[in-house]
Amino acid sequence: MKLNLWLDNEMPKVSKALEEINKKYISNEKIIGLAGKEKVYEIINDLRSALFPGVYEKTPINQSRMGVIIGNNLRRAALELSSLIERCLKDLCEDEIKKNSNCTECRDRANEITIDLLKKLPEIREKLHKDIVAAYNGDPAALSMEEIILSYPSIDAISIYRIAHVLYKHRVPIIPRVMTEYAHQRTGIDIHPGATIGESFFIDHGTGVVIGETCRIGNNVKIYQGVTLGAKSFQLDKDGNPVKGVKRHPDIEDNVIIYAGATILGGDTVIGHDSIIGGNVWLTHSVPPYSIVYNAQPSPVIKQNGKRNEIQISTKEGRKE
Numbered sequence: 535m536k537l538n539l540w541l542d543n544e545m546p547k548v549s550k551a552l553e554e555i556n557k558k559y560i561s562n563e564k565i566i567g568l569a570g571k572e573k574v575y576e577i578i579n580d581l582r583s584a585l586f587p588g589v590y591e592k593t594p595i596n597q598s599r600m601g602v603i604i605g606n607n608l609r610r611a612a613l614e615l616s617s618l619i620e621r622c623l624k625d626l627c628e629d630e631i632k633k634n635s636n637c638t639e640c641r642d643r644a645n646e647i648t649i650d651l652l653k654k655l656p657e658i659r660e661k662l663h664k665d666i667v668a669a670y671n672g673d674p675a676a677l678s679m680e681e682i683i684l685s686y687p688s689i690d691a692i693s694i695y696r697i698a699h700v701l702y703k704h705r706v707p708i709i710p711r712v713m714t715e716y717a718h719q720r721t722g723i724d725i726h727p728g729a730t731i732g733e734s735f736f737i738d739h740g741t742g743v744v745i746g747e748t749c750r751i752g753n754n755v756k757i758y759q760g761v762t763l764g765a766k767s768f769q770l771d772k773d774g775n776p777v778k779g780v781k782r783h784p785d786i787e788d789n790v791i792i793y794a795g796a797t798i799l800g801g802d803t804v805i806g807h808d809s810i811i812g813g814n815v816w817l818t819h820s821v822p823p824y825s826i827v828y829n830a831q832p833s834p835v836i837k838q839n840g841k842r843n844e845i846q847i848s849t850k851e852g853r854k855e
Contacts, residue, residue: 571712585693586693608655615648615651618709619644619647622708624640647704650704651697651701658696666682667734687737690721691718691720694716695713698710724744729783731745733753736755738757741760748780751763754788755790760795761792761794761797762797765800766818780801781801784798790811791811795814797817799817804820808823810825815827815829
């Protein structure tokens, strides 16, 4: 059968089947849709342009007009965000009379949330400066603050997280997660908007980092690529499904360093302050402050001139293993 003939005669059946499936499933769920998702990306860009004028614009800005540019970005982001939040809140409203009337509760609440986020932006910007300083002080390869702002994926991910976290605390559905998954797509760093992260936070390299929803991270914490701060297991309901909203992820206290590939799991796991967790360590229990945790040193095999030689590696204490 020729393609054009098939398109004329058979393709409408496929189209109808897809229409029915989407009506059955997607139409019954409370979603903002692809258009709303793209709006979230635009809002993030406008808010970060206000936080870092000249960094996220496509063309250089006139420094003498910085105040005007910041104001325009904030206004545009605020109007779009409030509209999007209102739509999400209306979707969650179970009062059909209110949904179909001139009720303004959702609009008023959306405005309140948007205003609160805008008021917190100076505080967020101060925290981000501390994150940038932590990156500069923690990475010997960093040559300037500007280099960090323009090129480090951790600043991309953390700046989006700090915005999304404010909305998450207001129990705004969907939007905070779309924001942090946008950062995940861009950087390979997966931070749930529900996580609580202190000041002077630095993720070096970043690829493959996962920070779970109920994770709490203190101040002056540094983690490397491939670190997972995840759940050990899930409480299940009577139907065998994971219970939502319970503490599942670890707490990381102040001044902790976690090296590449480490996995720390469990809602009752606490990494005490001023501890160092070595690379590829697997932890499912707490460690006290000032701990140094590392795996036993492996014994590599090195071949020389076609002969196999066992090479013993000295530990820091000078012992042979």
